[in-house]
Amino acid sequence: MSTSGYGRAMMLLLCLPIVFVAGCWDSKDIDNRLMLGVMGLEKRSVDSPLNVWFRFPLPKGAQDGTTSKQDFFTTSQYGQTVSDAMNKVRYKLPKALDPSSTRAILLDESLAKTGVDPYLEFAIRERSVPLDAVVAVIRGNMERIFTHANPTGELTGIYTKLFFEKYAGGIPRKNRTMLWEVYAKLYNPLHSNLIPLLTEGKQNSYVLAGNAIFVKDKLVGELNLDESLLYEIFTHRFHDSEVELMSKSDIRIVHNHTRVSTSFKDGKPIIRLDTSLVTTLIDSSRYRRQNASEVVAEFEADLNAHAKSMFEKTQRLGADVFGFGDRFRSRLQPSEYEKWPEMFKHAEISYSFRVDLRNTGLEFLD
Amino acid sequence: MKRLSTLSGYDMLAIQMLYKGAVAGFIYPNFIIRSTEGAYWIPIAVWAAGALLSSWIFSRLLAQLNGEKLIAGIHASIGGIWTCVICLPVIFFLLTALVVMLRAYTEVITMTMLPTTPIAFLNGMLIAPAILALAGMMPIVRAARVFFLLTLLLTLVLLIVGLSDVHWITGAPWIRTNGDFLLDKRFYAASFIWMGFVITSLIGPHTRHSARRNWKMYSAALLCTLPLIMGYIYLPVMTFGRELSKRLTFPFISKMDSISHYWILFENLTAIFVSVTMFYLFIVIALKLHAIGEMVAVIMPRANKRWIHSGAFLVVYASATLLVSWRVVENITILTIGLRLYVMFVFPLFGLLALAYGRRAGKEGAL
Amino acid sequence: MRDILASIYRLTEQPDSVPLLGLLNEAFADSSDYRASLIGAVEGEELYLCYLDSLCSTEKLEFLLGDESGGDLSFRLSRYSGAGLMEGEFQRCEIAVCSGSAVLCKQSSSAGLILPLAENQQRGIGSPVTENVLQGPMNAFIESLDVNTALIRQQIHSSKLKMWETVIGTASHTRVALYYYADAIDPELLSDLQDRIAEIRIESIQDSAQFLRILMSRKRFHLFPLAISTERPDRVSMDLLKGKAIIMIDGSPFALSIPSVYTDFWHSPEDKYVNPFVTNFLLTLRFLAMFINLFLPALYVALTSINVDVNRLEISLAAAASREGVPYPVFVETLLMLIMIDFITEAGLRLPKTVSSTVTMVGGVVLGQAIIQANIVSNLLIIVVAATAITNFIVIDYQMGLVQRILKYFIVAGASIAGLLGIVFCFACLIIYLSCIETFGTPYLTSLWPKKNKVT
Incomplete structure (x- = not known):
């Protein structure tokens, strides 16, 4: 390296193009993303396609401090797989769909009875949904859970997480189950899944009803x-x-x-x-x-x-x-x-x- | 100012632990987990014994030197052509190791943190260790000391946090093995993690005293890193079970993904793991590049040091960029088993022979 | 003291050489403060006193020039009170006049008598300006080398404290002093330094920091300061006993302590005077501040544009809310704000104290509030930038603080390219760079200055 100003200028010139690379790849500003809070997988019957519910918490605008505005946005999409539905839902969204902060995945009871394995693999393979998302089985109408506001006022997605977490609403009977546990037990012949079973609540989003027993990837009974x-x-x-x-x-x-x-x-x-x-x-x-x-x-x-x-x-x-x-x-x-x-x-x-x-x-x- | 710049014991410990940390994190666990149905620590222990043997042979070789560098010593004993013959496989081994290491790491990055950033751009990070390698051994050692502190701390934290959700019973069988790994090529491919001593042998001057100290420190480093290696393998297994771990490309990364605690500041421990691995990697890449540089400089004394390093940089960068897929990376590791075994066991024996020959020739010349 | 009169008698006259008086008059021809006054005659030869009015002490010259004193020349000369006197040729006389001495010569003599009657303009010893401590010695170096030497000698009363002096600068003839403690210093370092100083060819020199640059200039360009410049005698004496060399130049109140390694820049002299637990706490605080200062803006960029999954959903939502309506990318927004805060810092620094507080007020509070309301940057960023600015002031060494201010842009650039990994890469590059630097044979990144040569 020369001591001359010329050498230094050359180095700067070489470094300059790198600065222009800034923001070329993988860079999406946080306000241009729709963070997915909860995802719901629903399948009405064996032959019908998968219906995926998405619930996005919306950031509260700094300007208008009023909370009267709805603080979430819900949409649903049919697809062959979850990834397929996610791709299709992008047709509707003004901002980038970002599932990397998903807090909960809700599985419909009828879907759980037909088998969940084909619909969960995407999470671990693509590393799109975090492995520590909470999983629960829903009995009843998923639409109501997804479209109604949480009466206790927590941000959506966080609500489901808090519902199970030990530091918040979690109690032993709630048997918090995370995505990686479900996935690991699907592959482990020596250990079966037990996933909390929630039913639609009258005043609340949902109520704990018991815990669903799985054999392989199918729901077969409940505790x-x-x-x-x-x-x-x-x-x-x-x-x-x-x-x-x-x-x-x-x-x-x-x-x-x-x-x-x-x-x-x-x-x-x-x-x-x-x-x-x-x-x-x-x-x-x-x-x-x-x-x-x-x-x-x-x-x-x-x-x-x-x-x-x-x-x-x-x-x-x-x-x-x-x-x-x-x-x-x-x-x-x-x-x-x-x-x-x-x-x-x-x-x-x-x-x-x-x-x-x-x-x-x-x-x-x- | 011309002190003999050999590695101190602490430097050796730091470098060896960094080496293990750099290579044990991503490809290695998968190889070991898939290589056997029995207890995983047995293949590890077998290779650790192999590594001790290899490093012992090397230390015998280094003890013959009097403040010279290894390759220079061999060169002085048997001349240029024979040095070329026994060193070329070593250089080739270092190059493939560099390519695999760099590509595996950038592949990890694209799989986890930056999915759309081109590999060619990410491979460009090679420039930093390349410059460090050019700067010489002492700068590498100094950087290693700083990185060692940082990485040791963070890795310990990660391993301790990784103990959450661990079920000891899932790690069984603990004792049983049927030796099936001995027939598995992945077991042999996993030897790359035990090459640490080879690399430090190739650089820097050695004396009888430093060789013995280095070997001791290498053994100490081996002991210290065993928990680390075990953690990389057993933590995912004890969390996910063997069946899922076998299916995971990077079990430890998925393990990091699965951790969730209220009090952890960062949601995504994988990001920290990948970042820490970068520190590990830079030192090891710099050491290997430096080793290549020194070897080539001995074989071609008139070549400019800067050109040698630039050449090595370009070769590694280009090959790492041109590799098509992860499969190829795995296959290279498997294909170069022979090369590694040569470097670990045969090369030091050749070196001993060469030095013995040189001494006898010297005596006869004197008579 | 030699008899001044006798010396005058001995001033030789060499017929073939040009008389000193003429040479001096010619050399100082266009200097209006130059005086060559006739003070009397000795053995029929006129005796002249040549001096620069601005540098020479007029009080001390009173005995020769005063009208009212009267009397015989020899009587007046005997009242000379200066320290010693020398005889010199033209070259020495010229330098002597330039440094404030008066030259006494006969009209035709080729040599003159140099009367050291300089009176330097200097301020009194004050308290340190850049290195404030709450407890500890409160005196600071001033611009006079002799006074500074005295200050150092007052700290170390030992014959082992050595001082080597030389003059540098073809025009300025600045005195440069090198102090060291004989038992502690590494002799190689000493000879290396002396060689380097002897090699310096330069017209003039004003400050010790500039001297350091010249000393290092044959090496490549360095970003980091390689020697601590301090104005505290207590710190200098501490460093001397640790085996460092101290360089001071006449006219600068800052001493250079050589070699200084990276960690030295994080120690305040006060650290030695307080309880070690407190010292460690303060050190931790400083390093923490350093990391926050370097990484906080970069982390903001990384976490809000690339690695969004690293922070919790709650934080992400808050960040998204604060950025709602901001039209620029995070990277641009951050750069804008960082430059703004650097403007404010710089403006506050250069202005008189009374005005600077207003500037900080206007800049920090009013501008910050307005810029949020105008939706140009997010309010989260204001917090980030303010924290960055505050942590920068925790850096002990001013020059190191400046370097940090530059480095933070470098790391922000890294973050905007590859997020967290970019930050880590930049940090690794930084460490690699630091580990490549050597200052006067000592690696910059040694954590401890080795206490060597204690046993001799």
Whole structure:
């Protein structure tokens, strides 16, 4: 490099064209994008094409601070696949469609029953939709959910995310499921999907109805809310406290631990679950006086009943939503993995609960 | 001011860890995950042992030198033609490694962050490490020290954050292996990650003392980077399961995509991962270019250093741009297995022979 | 002290040479402040006193020129109070006159007596202007080399503190001094520096920063300052003991501390005087400020035009809302605003203090508000730009701050091309550039100045 001004000028001249490259590729200003908040996949019947709902939150203009303006825009589009629908919806939009911030993907129940696999692959392959988007199954009319404003006022898309997130409206029964989980379990023969099931709400956008059980990529059954609670406990997903309502008194589970031990006998998987729960009493029945041990006994009976129905349901369907199969990875040959759902049907599952009532709140029970 | 500019122990550690970080992040996990049905750490451990062996042979070779550079020493012992013969495969190996590395990285960029930016433009980033390579070894080392601090910090953060949503049971089987990887070409292709010592051997002067220290530091770096490599492989596996991980081109990048926490400032950890990889990559590319430059300078003493580097830059840039697809990149890695094995094991043996021959010839000349 | 009269008697006359007086008169022909006054006669030869009226102390000349003093010439001469006297030929006499001495010569003598009677115009020692500290020594260098030397010597009372002096400039004849602490300095650095200074061929020199440029000029063009210029004696003495060389030139209140590495520019002299935890906190703060200053505008560009998926949906929506109605691309908008804030900074810097606050007010508040309302830039950008400007003032070294101001444009350009990756690329280039620089044999990017040669 020469010290002369000539050399320096040459270098500057060489650098100059690079500046003109600014904004040539991949550059779209944020105000020229329509950020996708929620996406809904709907399929009325087996033969009908896919209908994709899009809901875009609209930025609140800085000039007019009034919120009377609708803060979202909804549109829907038919297509063979999601990508196809996304391409076609671009014909309608004045700005660039940007799915990179999508917060939630809602699947229609009938679509879930016919199989979701063909419609989700685009997300991981093209990396267009973030893998941490929340997935839920919708029972009922998707149009109403997409076209009505959120009564609680959150921006659209964020609403669905908050609905499930632990730091906001998430409670253990809601079983937050993210796109990558759905996708990973589709490929994992040892683990089936359990996706939250929402129904259209009367006053609200939607209400949690239970959790949908999937075998491969098809919806085959559902867990009710109480069973979902046990699912969360058994799979170590339960982190917060949760209120369990009983007939006479209400108990809050503040701490839980489950030990899962598995073994393999005569080609039959044996699964043993030992759960210990630490609880507190938050409300007692005034009509019938119970002492602490009665409360605990009733609680245990409830848990056992829910567990029984849950395992019966899942084993009948051959859907290992708990991921017990993953514990048999070392014991099975990779070629045998595909047989797991069959094995799970005949698995011997036993469970026991140990409940400690830590305190009865600020008031004594007896 | 003419101090012997050998690498200090810390520099060696930094460079070796940077090397592993640069190559372990994108192509490597996929190769290992697809190579075996058994436990993944076994193929890694096998290769780590191979790397230790290779570096030990190299350190024996370097210990014969007295403050000379390796290629110059060989050249002095057996003359130009034979040096050419045993070094050409090494140069060719370095060139292909550079091409693969650059192209793989730009391909990652287009797949993740900048989908429409032309590869030819992105490959232009080669200019920065090329200039660094031209500036000499000490600038590379100094830049490596800074990059090492930055990348170590960020990589650690990424790995720790990556521990979220991990289910240990999904990583099983932990012990079982049936040796199937030994028959898989991807296992051998994955050897490129263990070439770190070769590259530092080719540059800079060495002495008996520095060779021993370098080997020790290389082993230390190997130990330090094992968690990193394991993380790159096992974190996606333990999150997604083996079945999906096998289908992913870059399991670790998808893993980064899947992380979501309320308290993480950035929504997109992939962006950070790709950025950090750029730091790793620049140092390694600069080192390799520098190694090529030094080797060619020994073989062709009259060539201008600047022209050699420009030539290497152009060759790498052009070939990286002309490669058609990702498949080709993978195939090159698989096709050059032999070359790598030569460089790791055969070349240092040749070097030892050459130096021994040179010493005997020198003695006879003296008698 | 030699007897002045005896010296005058000894002034030789060489018949073949031109008399000194004539030569001096000719050399200073068109200088209206030049005086050659007849002060008397010795042995029938007229005795002249030649001096520059503007430089020579008139008080000290009083004994020779004063009318009222009267008396014999020898009596008057014996009242001479200057420090020593020398005999010199024309060349020495000419330089001496230029630097404020008076020359006493006989009409036909070829040599003269130089009476050092200079009176330099200088200000008193004040407090530092550019490096304020709240606690610590409050004196600063001034424009006089001798005073500065005294200030340094007052900090280090040791014979190990050495000073090497030379004169540079064919026209200016500026005194340049090189200080070092004998036990700490690297001898190679010292001889290298002396060689370099000896090689300098230049007409004149005004400031030490300029001297640094000349010192480095045989190397390629450098963006970063390679030596700290400080006006604090305490910092200089600290550096001397660390083994650095200090260069000062007469007429500049700034000392150059050589070699200075990158991290040196981030230390304030105050750091040594406060609790180390506070020092570390401050250092972290400064580096944080540096990163914000370099990257914030670039991040704004990257995150609002290319890597939109990196920030949360909420932030994206807020950014989109603030940019609604702005007709320009993010890149253009950012450049516009950055240049604007640099205008304001520069305007505030050059103006008198009373006016500059008004400028900042008008520029910052009024202009900022108006520019948002006119929908030319988004209000998010105003926050970004303001934060950038503030963090720039945290940079300790003025020259480093200037470099940062330039670099931020470079990084913004990178961001507008390739988003986050562009920023990272530019940052990597920056580090690569820094690692290629060496200042006087020391790599610029060494984190610690090695304490070498402590054991001798």
